[in-house]
Amino acid sequence: MSFRTMTDEAIAAEIGARIEQMRLEKNLTQQQVADAVGLSRVSYGKLVRGQGKFTNVIAVLRALDALELVEHFVPEVGFSPMELLRLKGRQRQRARPADTAGDQSGTEGVSGDGKQELDW
Secondary structure: OOHHHOOHHHHHHHHHHHHHHHHHHOOOOHHHHHHHHOOOHHHHHHHHHHHOOHHHHHHHHHHOOOOHHHHHHOOOOOOOHHHHHHHHOOOOOOOOOOOOOOOOOOOOOEOOOOOEOOOO
16 A cells, blocks of 8 residues: 555544554454543544544554554654765854954954964
């Protein structure tokens, strides 16, 4: 089954049907699962028809001991090493000295090549 060709509502209903199948495989009633997560049986029924709140879906997955499915649903994605290097170039590397009281241009003590000149 390809989710790409399904509507959002159809995908939600399919997720609900899969949760319902997991409940049946664990030999639990709808009421038992609903009680475990603090829902009414009617709310649980809506959830498995694809009309539930996302937080309730997570709670039901937790009650069915299937929370690891969330990791597969939306896996954590890190930046590639190359992307991290590219972003690092935008991070501030050093602090710029504060302007002196009499300097309004912000260039006093800076040589032509942009390096700080110290007078000590």
